[in-house]
Amino acid sequence: MPSQRLANVASSPVRDLLALIERPEVISFAGGLPAPELFDVEGWRAAFDTVLSGAGARRHLQYAPTEGDLRLRGHIAARTTRRGLPTRAEDLLVTTGSQQGLTLVAAALLDPGATVVVEEPTYLAALQCFSMAGARIVPVPSDEQGVDPAALAEVFERERPELLYLVPTFANPTGRTLGRARRERVAELAERYGVWIVEDDPYGELRYRGAALEPVASLSERVIYLGSLSKIGAPGLRLGWVRTPRELRSALVVAKQAADLHTSTIDQAAAAEYLSVADLDAHVRGLCAAYRERRDTMLGLLPRVLPDGAVWSDPDGGMFVWVTLPGGVDTARVLPVALRHDVAFVPGAPFFAGRAEPATLRLSFSSTSPERISEGMRRLGEAVLSAGVAA
Known part of the structure; x- marks a missing residue:
């Protein structure tokens, strides 16, 4: 029998759904996946070849410090600083994906029964992580501009939580971005109430x-x-990282040691080499150009394929569009119809820690070409119509 802690953690419907839609004829808007055709395969192959050549090759196959490859942390720190967050290499802990970073934070800061506040709706895997830590999850409302600071202040006053979890820029699942004024207000509330923000x-x-x-x-x-x-x-x-405040650094390092000693030495070395020689900024500009076209294609077609009364987000970036269908429909009931039309999405209810809004759904545009998005939108419209959704 699984432990009680694990028994209380629901399986991710996104991961479960991905296992069901591997048929090539299915057009999937379900997973928040980068476009594989845009991966810099040659650049990464060259980076791995370099670090597996010469005198350093054997060192790159050895155990390594828990904190991570110093050269890699230097590159990440410089990049983070350029994005408006002054950072030093010693501020960073390299993790096995940022998901592990979230798990380490939960292990270091949360005792069973601790209170965590999340915006509603929020990232599925964060809900899993906090559930597995035995935390009590309290939702706070959000709107088109992100988490509501007034509601957040009420929750902080009432609940006195240990932690607030946010995806403030191009949030998963909504695509929303928290504006500058709200960011300042959220930071002010965290300082006043002594709450850590992730x-x-x-x-x-x-x-x-x-x-x-x-x-x-x-x-x-x-x-x-x-x-x-x-x-x-x-x-x-x-490969991910945590930028750690000084007072939490040693606790997070210990949590990392207990989890896996350190992140893959060879992968860190290759990433450090890649960041040394590749023009990642140019690569990101290419990603943005491709994803912008895909977002625009999806947003342009939604008014044609969805019934009157449907509403959706208009994200400035990221990978997701958040849709609410009219008429009190449950999108979990629409999904099987959509799959019969060879198109997939993620029903919205699992993204809620509190009372769900079953008429919602998440669409991801990033891994699908504009041509496939056009066909997928046509299929989605047919599925919604077949499911009997009306204004």
Whole structure:
């Protein structure tokens, strides 16, 4: 029998759904996946070849320090600093994907029964992580501009939580971005109530419109910042990092040691080499150009394929569009119909920690070509109509 802690953690419906839609004829808007045809395969092959050649090759196959490859941390620190968050190499802990960073934060800061506040809706795997830590998860409302600071203040006053989890830039699942004024207010509330903020920022560089915003971590010392190479490099590398406030650094390092000693030495070395020689900024610009076209294709077709009364987000970046269908429909009941039409999406209910909104769904545009998006939107419209959804 599984432990009680694991028994209380629901399986991810996104991961479960991905296992069901591997048929090539299915057009999937389900997974938040980078486009594989845009991976810099040649650049990464050259980086691995370099670090597996010469005198350093054997060292790159050996055990390594828990904190991570110093050269890699230097590159990440410089890049993070350029994005408006002054960072030193010693501020960073390299993790096996940013998801592990979230798990380490939970292990270091949360005792069973601790209170964690999340915006509603929020990232599925964060809900899993906090559930497995035995935390009590309290949702706070959000709107088109992100988490509501007034509601957040009420929750902080009433609940006195240990932690607030946010994806403030191009949020998963909604695509929303927290504006500058709200970022300042959230940081101010965290300082006043002594709450740690976890700022999860896997999508921040994927901006297609408007000016970049400084991270929330630039506004307060009470922010633990999570970053990743998964969306701008390749998710198969499983390379992420935590920017740690000084007072939490040793606890997070111990948690990392207990989890896996250290992240893959060879992958870190290859990433450090890649960041030394590749023009990652140019690569990101290419990603943004491709994803902008895919976003625009999807947004342009939604009014044609969805019934009157449907509403959706208009993200400035990231990978997701959040849809609410009219008429009180349950999108979990629409999904089987959609699969029969060879198109997939993620029903919205699992993204809620509190009372779900079953008429919602998440669409991801990043891994699908504009031509396939056009066909997929046609199929989605047919599925919604077949399911009897009306204004």
